[in-house]
Amino acid sequence: MAQATLTTAPPHRSLLADLSHNRAFLGILFMVPAACILLFFLTYPLGLGVWLGFTDARLNRPGFFIGFENYVSLSGDPIFWLSVFNTLLYTTVASILKFALGLWLALILNENLPFKSFFRAVVLLPWVVPTVLSALAFWWIFDSQFSIISWVLMKAGLISSPINFLGDTTNARASVIAANVWRGIPFVAITLLAGLQTISPSLQEAATLDGATPWQRFRHITLPLLTPIIAVVMTFSVLFTFTDFQLIWVLTRGGPLNATHLMATLSFQRFSSGQLGEGAAIAVAMVPFLLAAILFSYFGLQRRKWQQGGDD
Amino acid sequence: MTFSRRDLLATGLAAGTLPLVGSSPAFAQAAPTFTPEKGASLRVLRWAPFVKGDEDSFIANSKKFTEATGVDVRIDKESWEDIRPKAATAATAGSGPDIMMVWFDDPFQYPDKLLDVTDLATYLGGKYGGWYPGLEGYGKRGNQFIALPLAAIANAICYRQSMVEAAGFKEFPRDTKAFLELAKALKAKSKPMGFPHGKAVGDGNNYAHWIVWSHGGKMVDDSGKVVINSPETIAALKYARELYQQFIPGTESWLDINNNRAFLAGDISVTANGVSLYYSAKNDPKMADLAKDIKTVQLPIGPVGKGVELHQTTELVAFKHTKFPNAVKAYLQFMYEKPQMESWITASSAYCCPALKSYIDNPVWTSDPNHAAYKTASETLRPNGYSGPLGPGSAAAMADYIMVDMVAEAATGQRSPEDAVKRAEQRATRAYRNT
Secondary structure (H helix, E strand, O other), rough: OOHHHHHHOOOOOOOOHHHHHHHHHHHHHHHHHHHHHHHHHHHHHHHHHHHHHEOEEEOEEEHHHHHHHOHHHHHOOOOHHHHHHHHHHHHHHHHHHHHHHHHHHHHHHHOOOHHHHHHHHHHHHHHHOHHHHHHHHHHHHHOOOOOOOHHHHHOOOOOOOOOOOOHHHHHHHHHHHHHHHHHHHHHHHHHHHHHHHHHHHHHHHHHHOOOOOHHHHHHHHHHHHHHHHHHHHHHHHHHHHHHOOHHHHHHHOOOOOOOOOHHHHHHHHHOOOOOHHHHHHHHHHHHHHHHHEEEHHHHHOOHHHHHOOOOO | OOHHHHHHHHHHHHHHHOOOOOHHHHHHHHHOOOOOOOOOOEEEEEEEEOOHHHHHHHHHHHHHHHHHHHEEEEEEEEEEEHHHHHHHHHHHHOOOOEEEEEEEHHHHHOHHHEOOOOOHHHHHHHHHHOOOHHHHHHOEEEEEOEEEEEEEEEEEEEEEEEHHOOOOOOOOOEHHHHHHHHHHHHHHHOEEOOOOOOOOOOHHHHHHHHHHHHHOOEEEEOOOOOOOOOHHHHHHHHHHHHHHHHHHHOOHOOOHHHHHHHHHHOOOOOOEEOOOOHHHHOOOHHHHHHHHHEHHHHHHHHOOOOOOEEOOOEEEEEOOOOOOOOHHHHHHHHHHHHHHHHHHHHHOOOOOEEEEEEHOOOOOOHHHHHHHHHOOOOHHHOOOOOOOOOOOOHHHHHHHOOHHHHHHHHHHOOOOOOHHHHHHHHHHHHHHOOO
16 A cells, blocks of 8 residues: 555556455455345245235236235135144244253253263254155154054053044144154254353353352353354244144145144145135235244344344 | 058058947048148156056057157156146246146146147047046036046945945945945944045045035036035035044044055955055955955945046146147047057056046956946046036135035034035135136
């Protein structure tokens, strides 16, 4: 810079050369590919989906703008409301269970166990197996005639006939939640475990010296320091659960009597029958719920300033 | 290379497979001649076969066509569930295969994208004894054929003779009243029945439609107005409730495969299925005893006094976007002519019931006593959304499982028949709005 002020500026310095030294321009230039990808693969399909929800598009018909008609019509559709209820129930119960069991598992894995690495690897298995495969396994486990659970209980003389896992509406809801929890625990557990390992042991030691009980240490040291990770993990966990599709589609297709139809499966069902506008409207109707979950996590759980872009 | 009906006839005769069709007066009257375009080649997309013989014969017939005409035919297959979206995409995008094998009312989702095959269909109908009305409904829109009905994938009762006899029935009951008695006796003295009440696309829809139709109920009237809320439907649902109480527990969760499993495991004595269930047992040496005990029969007749069933149906459609419409028609004509169609029906081992009446006299129906029950499928078949028009409404109603849900809700006692039918009426009205 000092040199530049001493010598005269080159007479024919091109615009390109100027720009190539301009940080702001370069910054934008390097972001363009990513922005294009996001625009093309994320914003455009999302925008198109939202637009579809405002049209009466069907197969072989482009659809005309009809305003909120799809939403008005859906508000009178009992299956839609049932799917909203199912989705909220499924997400709430499964997320709470995943959090509680995941945290518990993380705390256990954080202790000095023999074969620690082995256990940590094993815990990840349900998460690694493709969802459709684990769903198929659960399909057999919950089969109304050939369930292994029923078989074992019957052999043990505890029940006389197979449990109607997926046929009874309450059982079916509990069964799909159980399958989702089984699949989701590793994600929560391993991420929280990573969080636990960032907590300095010296804090725990100091508290122990001060005579804190294990519960007090957990409540006043571990939990507060873990909150940022919990916020992130649970946001993702809630989003994954809310938008679940594969598990339900393999196990019940939304049955019995639509008791396990989630908004995602109902949307797909409407799409597959050619009702594109209505299918899109159901998908769009999921967005407010997802936004609410994100905002809750952002404002409710991530209370530290640095998490919201400020200095701590 | 050009191709004409004369060439085709010559090929057929040379191969020694074509009977003396020339003697048929209808043939002499109106045999259309389709000369394939120069350099034509065709792409056919079909569903993955359930019976191996079906595919082998279909490919062999296509090969014969290529040999006779020089028109190359490429046959691709997709799993049956993927056919619907693929066909819709091909129609909407205006590219892809020239010919597709589709399901149910698919052609009515995009009728204006399909090649008019009225000339061919009229000729084939005239020559081969006419189309079965139920199947014709899946191909004909007004006076125009937008698809060629191919076959009904027949559905029938499969039962274990020893178990039915153990329940005190020498013969399988032919009407719904006696069928209920059988259900009660089977539950008390032998193994129970089981029909799917879950979201089983094929078996669940067949069963639910049979329950309602056999009692005189129907979703919509001729104009497409929803008329499901009728005393007939309520009677049907009351019957379904009684029948369900005799079933094996858990049928609410059954998808298409569950009744096969339970039947082959010996847990149930009666269900309804395609002939594939029988063949699963017959082709497995370990199940030889079971296979001998399996018998098939049509679903019982209800108060309407005749057999009425949905069955699964398949049609061949040709897209307007094809570059070779004449080759398409020549190919379709070839596949529907007697030597080819007869061998295809035979090779399909009673899985496919023909759409043209004269093909029903095929040795396949007598080659195994268990085939006979599947022979009447095309005759007893009623189109989806009976008796209304086919289109987006009928497709939406089926895709939303309105009939299946209604029957399941009432059968399981989750709702009273009156409430279940009201709910179905409300849902159907939505499905049929603006159609």
